[in-house]
Each structure stands twice: as structure tokens, then as C-alpha cells.
Amino acid sequence: MRFTKSKKLFRQASALLPGGVNSPVRAFRAVGGNPVFIKSAKGSRLYDVDGNSYIDYVLSWGPMVVGHSHPKVVAALKKAVENGTSFGAPTPLEITLAEMVLSAYPSIEKVRMVNSGTEATMSAIRAARGFTGRDRIIKFEGCYHGHADGLLVKAGSGATTFGVPDSPGVPKSYAKNTITVPFNDVKAVKNVIEKDWKSIACVIVEPVVGNIGCVLPKPGFLENLRKLTRKYGIVLIFDEVMTGFRVAYGGAQAAFGIKPDLTCLGKVIGGGLPVGAYGGKKEIMSMIAPEGPVYQAGTLSGNPLAMTAGIETLKILSKGGAYEKLLGRSAELEEALKDAAKRAGAVVKFYRAGSMFCTYFTGKEVVDYETAKLADTKKFASFFARMLSNGINLAPSQFEAGFMSLAHSRRDIDETARAAYDSFRRV
Numbered sequence: 001m002r003f004t005k006s007k008k009l010f011r012q013a014s015a016l017l018p019g020g021v022n023s024p025v026r027a028f029r030a031v032g033g034n035p036v037f038i039k040s041a042k043g044s045r046l047y048d049v050d051g052n053s054y055i056d057y058v059l060s061w062g063p064m065v066v067g068h069s070h071p072k073v074v075a076a077l078k079k080a081v082e083n084g085t086s087f088g089a090p091t092p093l094e095i096t097l098a099e100m101v102l103s104a105y106p107s108i109e110k111v112r113m114v115n116s117g118t119e120a121t122m123s124a125i126r127a128a129r130g131f132t133g134r135d136r137i138i139k140f141e142g143c144y145h146g147h148a149d150g151l152l153v154k155a156g157s158g159a160t161t162f163g164v165p166d167s168p169g170v171p172k173s174y175a176k177n178t179i180t181v182p183f184n185d186v187k188a189v190k191n192v193i194e195k196d197w198k199s200i201a202c203v204i205v206e207p208v209v210g211n212i213g214c215v216l217p218k219p220g221f222l223e224n225l226r227k228l229t230r231k232y233g234i235v236l237i238f239d240e241v242m243t244g245f246r247v248a249y250g251g252a253q254a255a256f257g258i259k260p261d262l263t264c265l266g267k268v269i270g271g272g273l274p275v276g277a278y279g280g281k282k283e284i285m286s287m288i289a290p291e292g293p294v295y296q297a298g299t300l301s302g303n304p305l306a307m308t309a310g311i312e313t314l315k316i317l318s319k320g321g322a323y324e325k326l327l328g329r330s331a332e333l334e335e336a337l338k339d340a341a342k343r344a345g346a347v348v349k350f351y352r353a354g355s356m357f358c359t360y361f362t363g364k365e366v367v368d369y370e371t372a373k374l375a376d377t378k379k380f381a382s383f384f385a386r387m388l389s390n391g392i393n394l395a396p397s398q399f400e401a402g403f404m405s406l407a408h409s410r411r412d413i414d415e416t417a418r419a420a421y422d423s424f425r426r427v
């Protein structure tokens, strides 16, 4: 494969953008080399500026669950564009998407649309603070909830990949209100809550941690979070920006049977356009302006194009059989990758929740941030590079989840398995 044009573009971009990118995880710093510049995408495939094509397991970091440039999404967007791209006034589309979200997430009684996952979590926390009159929050090590101040404490995603889990620029006075505990450690949460509940507004959690790969909750962990928070009047926030409409149509809360007080969504509900949403119990959501005093706003919130892409994506996903197909294909991929690793003699641990997954280069079970960090990032880097040159696009970090879409075919999986066998052997 040749990357001549990508290399040239990256040199140009690096003079103009910090690190040559508009989001750190896109740079290949953790795996070496230059990021590939993309020209177009269709179905399960990405096409770069040098004419190479890849089977894509990044899917724009999650949103493209029906595949890239799905004909129905594209057609609806074309029509929507003709009507105008933003009005700063309500549209019927916001009602349609809100209805779809509410019917898929029974815990959500009212929802507010925003423009990113970061806005969703930041605003949900503000709502929880406004509702309880308390300031402190509990988050879990390695969970990433966007880049708001106070959430960049022991954060996952790029913050872990690049070794800045506690970001400079976050005032100590903000960070001191964030208490971090290990994921899957009920005792640690219990200790903090029993001691300090009077000052704790909320517990925010990625129910499956996709920002240090794919870490599953141990049986009883989420149930215990629910029990403890209910007992002490603490708001339980599920950050389902990644897991929403991905682990199951109803997200991790449906898969694990837990009802959080607030839920954050993003990615899939925008069908590839900028979006986020937060919602939950009526009594908390009615705190939000203009119904209540907690202020939160947005020039482009509920944007008609984002609503359109989200509605069309959810329509496709909610059709009979779509999830069975998506989860069936994801299970096939799991089998194929595990088999390739075994045949190649690679020591890895593979985890999957619905249509998100991660292959860790370690022999130990991964249950939290500390155990995820034991994975061999050098081995991952060489696996990543070989996969890329075999035409498979993975996230350029050991600490990110991979994603499947409805567009991935049996042939794609076979091709991925062949590439994986070769790449595991190289490692």
C-alpha cells in the first residue's frame, strides 16, 4: 500500500492544526506512522486519498451502525438540506427523534438534544447538581465522558492513550469535586458513598467501558450502583453515548436490566452528524431551562440535518431483525478473531458487548483501568500496522473499542479473519 498523498496532507495539516488533527485519537501517535486521509466511505468500507480501501471497524468512533452512506440516510439528508440547514426554532423532527428515543429507553421521560456527547454528560451532571443541591460527583477510572473540565480526571480514550488522564488546564478546584474509583469495585464505591453521600450529586458510569477498550460490568456491579445511589438520593447517570443503540437497541440499560435516573446519548442517534442528548426522570429534567432554573442551551441543538440522519438510522435499526443480524454478525466476528488468534498462537483476551469489542494483548482478564493498562501496547501497535496494510481499519489505540455495522458482510468477516491471522503471526 502507498500512502503518498496521506503523508503529504498530514504534513500540511500539521502546520495548521495541533498535531495535524481535530481530535487527538485520530492521530497515529500511539501506534506510529501517519494518519490515513479519507476521501469517501460506503457500507463497511473506507476509501483513502491514495486509492486504498479498508474494511472499517472504527465507524466514525461508533455512529455509523447502519454502515457508511446508507442510501436511506443519504436520500433523507438530501431532501432535508433543500429545506434549510438550521432555523434556531423548533421543528417537528425534534419530536420524532425524541419519541423514538423515549420509546427505546423507558427510563427517559424527557430528553434534551445537544450537539455532542461532551455536552450531554456535562449538562446531565449540571442537572444532577441542580436537582440534588450537591457538588461532588463519582466517576470511574478509565471511563471517558467527553472533555469537560472535571471529567478529565483519570479519563479514558485519548487521555489514556496519550498518558494525560488528568489533563493540564483543569483547575484543581474543579477536579477536587470529582471522586474516582475503580470500575467493577462495589466496595470502593460503597465506602465513598457511605462516608460522603451528603456532598455527592451523582455517579456517572459507562455501563460497558468502551474508552479503555471494552470492559464488561461484573454481575451485580451495575445493580449495586443502582441500589446504593437510590438509598442515598444520588442521581445515577448512565453515559450511553457509545453503548446506546449499540449494545442493544435499548442500550446497556436494556441489556443489563437497570434503570438509571439520567442517560446520555450521542453517536448513533445522530447517524453520523454532530449530536448528543440527555434525558431521564421527569422531576430531574424539569429542572432544565426554560422549565426550570438549570441553564443549558445551544444555537444548533436539535439541528434538522442531525435529527434527520438520526431518525433514518433508528428507523433502519428498529426494523424487525436488524439487531439479530447486527449481533449475529458481531458474534461471527468474535469467533473468527478468536480462532485466528488461537491458530497464530497469540496471547490475547477478547471482549464483546453487542456490536462493540476489543482485543487486548494480554493473558490476564481485563476488568478495570489497571488491568487494561497491562496490555502490551507495542504488540498492539505492530498488529494495528499490519492490519492496516492488510486493508483493515482499527482504532489506532489499544484503549478504544471496535464497532460492527449492519453493512459488514460474511465476506468482510472472512477477509478480516485472514488479515488477523497474518497480523497475529507477525506480532
Ligand code: KE4
Residues within 6 Å of the ligand: 023, 024, 025, 026, 061, 115, 116, 117, 118, 119, 121, 144, 145, 146, 147, 157, 158, 206, 210, 211, 239, 240, 241, 242, 266, 267, 276, 400
Ligand atoms: P463527543 O463529545 O466526542 O461527541 O462524545 C464524548 C463521549 C462521551 N461519552 C462516551 C462514553 C464517549 O465514548 C464519548 C466519545 N468517545 C470518543 C471515542 N472513544 C470519541 C472520539 C474522539 O474523541 O474523537
